[in-house]
Amino acid sequence: MLTNSIDVFADSCTNTRIEDCYIISGDDCVAVKSGWDEYGISFGMPTKHLVIRRLTCISPYSAAIALGSEMSGGIEDVRAEDITAYQTESAVRIKTAVGRGAFVRNVYVRGMSLHTMKWVFWMTGNYKAHADGRYDPHALPEITGINYRDIVAENVSMAGRLEGISGDPFTGICISNATIGMAVKHKKAIWMCSDVEGVTSGVDPKPCDLLDGQQSKKMDGGGCEFPSDVLEIDNVVLKSCSYQMS
Template identity: 75%
Template sequence: MGRLWRSSKSFRQVIWVLLVLFGVFSLGRRVESRKARVLDSSSFEYSAISCRAHSASITDYGGVGDGETSNTKAFQKAVNELSQYGSDGGSQLFVPAGKWLTGSFNLTSHFTLFLHKDAFLLASQDINEWSVIDPLPSYGRGRDAAGGRYISFIFGTNLTDVVITGDNGTIDGQGAFWWLQFHKKKIKYTRPYLIEIMHSDSIQISNLTLLNSPAWNVHPVYSSNILIQGITIIAPITSPNTDGINPDSCTNTRIEDCYIVSGDDCVAVKSGWDEYGIAYGMPTKQLVIRRLTCISPFSATIALGSEMSGGIQDVRAEDIVAINTESGVRIKTAVGRGGYVKDIYVKGMTLHTMKWAFWMTGNYGSHADTHYDPKALPVIQGVNYRDVVAENVSMAARLEGISGDPFTGICISNVTIRMAVKAKKVPWTCTDIEGITSSVTPPPCGLLPDQGPEKIRMCDFPSESLPIDTVELKSCTYASMKYL
């Protein structure tokens, strides 16, 4: 890992990132209302979408938190036995302080996994503890390699009512092993994600620290009614494809109060790849992102795509902070993607030290295979950015649609971008786009005509709430006793 860190631009930059990160952690501690409250040495309260009638600790199943003993069988046994209480008030599994080495394990419905503040779940380095599963049908193949993929560290499919939470306990993917195999091109299957929930409904992932994921960190896919809160995600800024949170073909998702330092996009919104995503036809829609802090020098704060062939619609992002990140908002698509990205609303962004504030490209040509349809053109329309302040920016915007398939309905208003000392001479580049602007500095390209200062907040941002905003957390209790 040390070599990975040293390969970044400079040692001074890394130190600067760490200092900023210290501030990010401090900000994270302010979300006190959602954290667990200790009642005594053996019980505590926490907030969740559902409370449970039955409780157990991983130590009840032979778990050993010494950082060396494999606990894979203990976690599998715990979940299997606790699953019997799904129709009887549900169950919760407590992971106490310690270092709990384990391979991948599956979750069950009406279930809570809770990590003590000093608990560390450590992902096994024994590749035999990682089974291989089929590629996602909306992708048609693995992301790293054709064929299957390693199952994610914490995994669940066809579930209802699942909570993964803690008092800021830690899940460490120990990803350096996987990154090395990837860089050496010795990976046979797609690397595992840290948390993946598929075909599921009513999911909460909250108040955890996620470290060193082998690849993507949090991946809800083909799921609905998802709440992701108070997550801190950390990976070396040069680690490959360590995206933070990737809602993928999901409906009604809320991401808030998250702090991400990674080697890829902090939040990447997806919905399938080329002909496979078009055929699967399951969009990501009704997504809320708020109070996100991102550091990712080589990627985006929020990316839409590039795998967006099932469509992306109604994304609302506000109160976003990005520091030393390649771009603020990036839309990535290409000929052959099909699908759409529309009704995107972003307001209240604060950006510092960026390559681009805004970036759209219709030439992101990575394809699943050679069978994509070159006539499948994506539709990009209704993209709204407002109330943005950016400092030390190399280029204000790079907006590149597709010839014969322009990106339309772009609106940018009340935006101030202060350029870096060595900024590009031309701050805006625009091709094959249509839209309007108001009160934007520096003045944008001719394809985005200024409507005058009276239209300073003309870009839309919906006032009505989405269903996920009506979800209320309950005050739940864990007691150190096993009702079995």
């Protein structure tokens, strides 16, 4: 069991495994990144084939897992499962903006147990912080293939806040088998959605109309996709050792 008082970064990494972690943080517990604006675009090294499992997170001001905001080299094939969060602002947060470019795609999350938070689902295309003024205002990010399934949450202020980019919507969002218990003093708007497209199945409370698309091959028996293949990093066996004080 790994105990941290700071967050864990995965920045421009390939074949990485983060597991059996207990993290208390004032920022995102796990931050997935790949470079900032024109510098990340130029370097062009995505974070991909990332496994996060058996994570317990406490972070009152940020997310259990954050993708971005520095994602200009791209983020793809992220697999997270068995995630527990307490007193955390959000579960999995995607942060990007005009000028970031690149993509966040093929993200798979299943098995979340969430206790007291502002937002369960949070995506924003309006995270405007930039490294400098030389970023390309025409560099639009692609956010697609985002899958969440098997989620139980309690004491939540707002179920979802999903904000894409006008003219550049976030697409391929899939949410299934999610039960969200609202706090006694929850927000009047349980869901807020703009410039997003997706499908849902078995989600309570009922999601916004923009997530009411037709079920497709992304749905496996009514549930959102989660890959069954084994990544190379899962074939790595960690050895244990011991020592004796003399």
